[in-house]
Amino acid sequence: MTMESDSQMSQAVAGAQGQEQESPKSPERVFIREGFAWDRQKAYLFDIDGTLLRSRDRVHFDCFAHSVKHVMGHELNFEGVSVHGSTDTAILRDAFRASNIDDAEWKPQLEPILALMRQTVTEQRDSLQPFLMPGVEAVLRHLKDAGALLGLATGNLEVIGWLKIEAVGLKQWFRFGGFSDQFDIRAEMIAHAAKLARRIAGHDATVCVVGDTPADISAAKANSLPTIAVATGHSSFDELTEHSPEVCTTTLAELLRVTPSPAKSET
Numbered sequence: 375m376t377m378e379s380d381s382q383m384s385q386a387v388a389g390a391q392g393q394e395q396e397s398p399k400s401p402e403r404v405f406i407r408e409g410f411a412w413d414r415q416k417a418y419l420f421d422i423d424g425t426l427l428r429s430r431d432r433v434h435f436d437c438f439a440h441s442v443k444h445v446m447g448h449e450l451n452f453e454g455v456s457v458h459g460s461t462d463t464a465i466l467r468d469a470f471r472a473s474n475i476d477d478a479e480w481k482p483q484l485e486p487i488l489a490l491m492r493q494t495v496t497e498q499r500d501s502l503q504p505f506l507m508p509g510v511e512a513v514l515r516h517l518k519d520a521g522a523l524l525g526l527a528t529g530n531l532e533v534i535g536w537l538k539i540e541a542v543g544l545k546q547w548f549r550f551g552g553f554s555d556q557f558d559i560r561a562e563m564i565a566h567a568a569k570l571a572r573r574i575a576g577h578d579a580t581v582c583v584v585g586d587t588p589a590d591i592s593a594a595k596a597n598s599l600p601t602i603a604v605a606t607g608h609s610s611f612d613e614l615t616e617h618s619p620e621v622c623t624t625t626l627a628e629l630l631r632v633t634p635s636p637a638k639s640e641t
């Protein structure tokens with residue numbers, strides 16, 4: 375699906391406030407705000423879906439309706455519920471509201487529903503079919519080599535997020551993460567993840583969010599954190615750019631490609 379938006383990308387226009395670079399033979403684009411050293415931050419909080427990986431399976435998506443049906447007997451309506459950039463707990467809340475189910479009815483059932491979601495994905499872990507986004511491992515290695523702390527900041531429930539990371543072979547890179555179990559509001563999840571990052575990397579450590587949606591950017595801004603926005607999810611380069619991230623790139627591979635060595639030796 376991301377390929378559609380990639381192919382629609384227009385030619386790069388020189389950025390007004392930074393350097394935007396265009397590859398001669400591809401629609402790849404990178405914008406880096408002047409003065410922002412994207413690979414010199416102390417800690418990074420990576421979103422999962424659309425940023426590190428995409429899923430070919432429906433294991434995670436289907437576990438919402440399955441769990442609600444099993445715990446409450448209700449069919450959930452997901453029409454009009456925004457999924458990309460949301461959190462699992464907010465998706466549930468929005469689906470209950472779209473289904474005209476009263477808060478008083480579902481809120482007492484939330485914990486059993488979340489527990490069944492975790493259990494369902496755990497049982498179906500062998501059916502997870504994630505695939506890596508371009509340049510992910512090279513960027514993780516590049517940042518790790520620079521001494522950065524790498525964490526997750528995702529709308530996934532914790533168990534589900536780690537299962538996906540493990541399934542795609544990235545577990546070794548991440549030590550901690552922020553998840554949506556306790557935070558349906560993304561900015562609050564990011565605040566928690568940033569706190570964890572600074573607990574490990576030092577209280578004045580610079581923390582940078584890496585994500586694929588406007589929601590990642592606004593949640594980072596709410597915490598006064600910079601964002602590397604990557605157009606490998608459902609938002610295009612131009613859509614992301616409208617939200618003024620410090621970095622915007624069509625892929626992490628391209629961001630690394632335009633970065634002076636030693637990055638180039640990593641690709």
Ligand SMILES: [Mg+2]
Pocket residue numbers: 421422423424425458459585586587607
């Ligand atoms: Mg995402």
